[in-house]
Amino acid sequence: MNQEMDFLTEQNKLQEVLNILSKEILMYLERRKDVAKYILESRKKFIEEYKDDEDQIIDYFDHENYIKEEAYKTIDKRLIEFTSLKEAPYFGKISFMEEGNLPEELYIGRYGLTLEDGSEPIIVDWRAPISSLFYKGNLGESSYICPSGEMKASILSRRQIIVKKGELKGLFDSAVDVKDEILQMILTENSSDKLKDIVMTIQSEQDEIIREDKNKVVVVNGVAGSGKTTIALHRISYLLYNFRKQFGDKVLIFGPNDIFMDYIAQVLPSLGEGGIKQFTFENFAKRELDIENQKIKSFGSYIEDAMNGDKEALKEYKYKSSRNFLDLLNKGAEDLNKNYFNIKSVNFNGEEIVGIKEIEDLFNLHYKYMPLFRRSEKIKRVLISKIKDKRDEVVYKLNEEMKEKIAALTKDEVDIETVNLEYLRRMKVREIVRHVITSREELDKWINHECIIDLYKNLTNTQELGYMDLSGILYLMIKLDGKKIKEDVKHIVIDEAQDYSIIQFEVIKELTGCKSYTIVGDSNQRLIELEEEPAMLNLQELFNKDKSKVEVKEYSLTKSYRSTQQIMEYATKFLKEDKIIPLVRNGEPIIEEETFSDEEFTDTLISIIEDYEEEGLENIAVIFNGKKELREISSMLKQKISIQSFENEDVLYKGGRVLIPAYLAKGLEFDGVIVVEKDEIQSLVKYIMCTRALHRLSVIRKQ
Structure with missing residues (x-):
């Protein structure tokens, strides 16, 4: 009976909030109309008055007009937020009591809503400091950090509320738990909206990282599916919400490839943020070296060569990622400092x-x-x-x-x-x-001195430049020329950071002068296993070697929320250490097939894809060890079914069926995955391939 009453009470509350939102939308539409009319009339009047004075026309955006233009942008942004809230105004409710005060209730949503003539918020933005109480995961004594310091509070109850298309679908009163029913419900959905929905299901350990101090280097070593990317993106949103003056348009994201960058670019607008600079390290370095149009050996080419057994490429990759190579550059710079100039009077x-x-x-x-x-x-x-x-x-x-x-x-x-x-x-x-x-x-x-690129080539005995040389050249430019980037950068996100060398971290730190970072990666997901531990796990020395010391805070995430228990148990067989705690979400057994001819292989592959689609899976990836195997099968397969090939990074993925090499699939997730095993695959690469799957995983061995 209580449950029915609670449901009815929340239904009435929802209707009340939806009515308020409707009124706010109408009011803001009217405001936008008035501002637009003012701007157009003002422009027309000004241009007519000063049509013969070009300088005046250029300077016409005076202070009043600037304010109106900014007002238009603000109104537009609020309209977008209110329209989103009409679908689902909030997803949580928390009852709490601060010391000496009466109990309070707050509704937590993707965006906040406070009426102009009201002091109490109707909906609190999930990024607001007080909203952290919702994500704590425990009832009883707690606290949250606000601008004035730590505030103690006692959490009385916590309720998760499911609203879809303006309708109340369900209520759950609970502490946040990995077995949480709402989390299970979200995770069983297909991949398309997964990243967008995380604000409903942020776990306490994820929320702690998102709200970490803005003046730290936050390093997250998380297993596949632990939410590293979503944590990084929501941390950006949190920082911009609370410290917009400081961070504003000064956030920079580094991702592993253009496919991944496009993937996350779809998420930021849903968090209310846009215009954030995004680069792969390769594109960033080429821009800084002003060699954007030069053809150099790409990161993908190194990986392909190494996976295809090219010992020289593998040797170069390992050496130019190592501290020994950094020592060579430092010694080279030191020698140049002592001996480069033959001084004459x-x-x-x-x-x-x-x-x-x-x-x-x-x-x-x-x-x-x-x-x-x-x-x-x-x-x-x-x-x-x-x-x-x-x-x-x-x-x-x-x-x-x-x-x-x-x-x-x-x-x-x-x-x-x-x-x-x-x-x-x-x-x-x-x-x-x-x-x-x-x-x-x-x-x-x-x-006069030589071009630093030529100096680098001589120092390292390099003839043709490749991806592995970009950070080395930039490092010498910093050491010898004090190079800095032109933009002002206040926060940097580095995703898939396990593949970054210590030289790359040095270069990013010195070029930008930035002291606030979110660095996420998985030490188990290195495409090429190196003798040295990933540099991302040893950044204390880097950020504490000069006067401007910065605290490095490391987090380890071992819970995986992405894949079913069956998929994670299968994938962890390829790790040396079994340290992943999968979410208890049951799925189908892993399919393993062996084929002995091209025809048998394509028939088996098509049959599995059709089975996946019959089960309602939308995004399906056939993952190969490298592009060589993909090309061998691609034309044969495309004669029978429609499927997209990812042979280059500049292809945009909009969902559906795709053929993709392992190194481009990093960081992505698909409803169903088919791993193609032609030759022997390195264990860590096999682990990466398998952990791209949300719901279904199959492995086809092609003899």
């Missing part, structure tokens, strides 16, 4: 104007704090200034001599000799200019 017309000792002091004392090539460019300007000073001194003496000679002439001689003296003066000035040119040419011979 600066002379002018045979006279020494700056001695070697004075120039050595400029390098080793006065400007020692500057990187070598920036230092040399500074010193070059100083020395050129000395040459100019000497030039000015000689020209001054010449002019004084001429004045004296003219003064010594009689009145009759002046008319005759002045022209000759002026001609002579000009000839001597030309001679002085030639001495200046000679001095500068002599200076250029020893103080």
